[in-house]
Amino acid sequence: MSLVLANVEAGYGGDPIVHGASLTVAPGETVALVGPNGAGKSTLLKSVAGVARVSGGTLTLDGRDLVPLSPAQRAEAGAVYLPQDRNIFRTLTVAENLAASAWGAKDIARRRERVVELLPTVKEVMRQRAGGLSGGQRQMVALAMALMAEPKVLLVDEPTAGLSPLLVGEMLDMLIGLARAGLGLLIVEQNARAALDRADRALVLVDGRVVRAGPAAELAGMEDFGQLFFGEAA
Numbered sequence: 001m002s003l004v005l006a007n008v009e010a011g012y013g014g015d016p017i018v019h020g021a022s023l024t025v026a027p028g029e030t031v032a033l034v035g036p037n038g039a040g041k042s043t044l045l046k047s048v049a050g051v052a053r054v055s056g057g058t059l060t061l062d063g064r065d066l067v068p069l070s071p072a073q074r075a076e077a078g079a080v081y082l083p084q085d086r087n088i089f090r091t092l093t094v095a096e097n098l099a100a101s102a103w104g105a106k107d108i109a110r111r112r113e114r115v116v117e118l119l120p121t122v123k124e125v126m127r128q129r130a131g132g133l134s135g136g137q138r139q140m141v142a143l144a145m146a147l148m149a150e151p152k153v154l155l156v157d158e159p160t161a162g163l164s165p166l167l168v169g170e171m172l173d174m175l176i177g178l179a180r181a182g183l184g185l186l187i188v189e190q191n192a193r194a195a196l197d198r199a200d201r202a203l204v205l206v207d208g209r210v211v212r213a214g215p216a217a218e219l220a221g222m223e224d225f226g227q228l229f230f231g232e233a234a
């Protein structure tokens, strides 16, 4: 088991926002965090990344306690965070962007080859300036940049934000393809149905608490799905 959270309480220094969340992400597995706006999904993801504060419970990656580590140390340990608003350097080429995000690694060329194996379409835009790419291509480059850190588990916050409905599916399929290649994937996703259709397992967060957890396909079929997510009448 790669990433393990047990009874995690997390927030930003004031009252906790996430209360007692437990989850695991194994290599090769995709776990989706879904739930209504403001439920604490991003905060839970940030608590793994080291951007939000863990005030209770335990958080380990391959048995190593992540809580005392800085965000950079967590990335080095293998827990790599891809924030929703990840900046790419618009005036640099894609190749330069990838090199800049390899955390000073000495084996940049090898890492880049591995990233191209995982995301072959990146190769087509490698020499282009990032600022000239489409929104979907820029998302892909941001993902490729995160992969340059060689994550064991990738923490992705709303990867489909701002994408057209057609690209939502493509982006999620691409992410799940990465997980199948061996890394663990923890995704916060607004498009709950699209995520549940594809992920292996899922957790539904409401008011900072995990109210459902299980195989994604089972959660997709739950009777009170609409009520939980959209406040629809049962």
Ligand SMILES: Nc1ncnc2c1ncn2[C@@H]1O[C@H](COP(=O)(O)OP(=O)(O)OP(=O)(O)O)[C@@H](O)[C@H]1O
Binding pocket: 012, 017, 035, 036, 037, 038, 039, 040, 041, 042, 043, 044, 188, 190
């Ligand atoms: N940096 C911060 N400092 C203090 N409170 C914050 C911070 N970021 C988020 N919050 C608060 O934490 C709560 C949960 O927000 P969070 O972004 O984790 O929810 P979410 O489920 O990801 O929602 P959304 O789907 O709208 O992004 C909200 O009340 C929000 O105002």
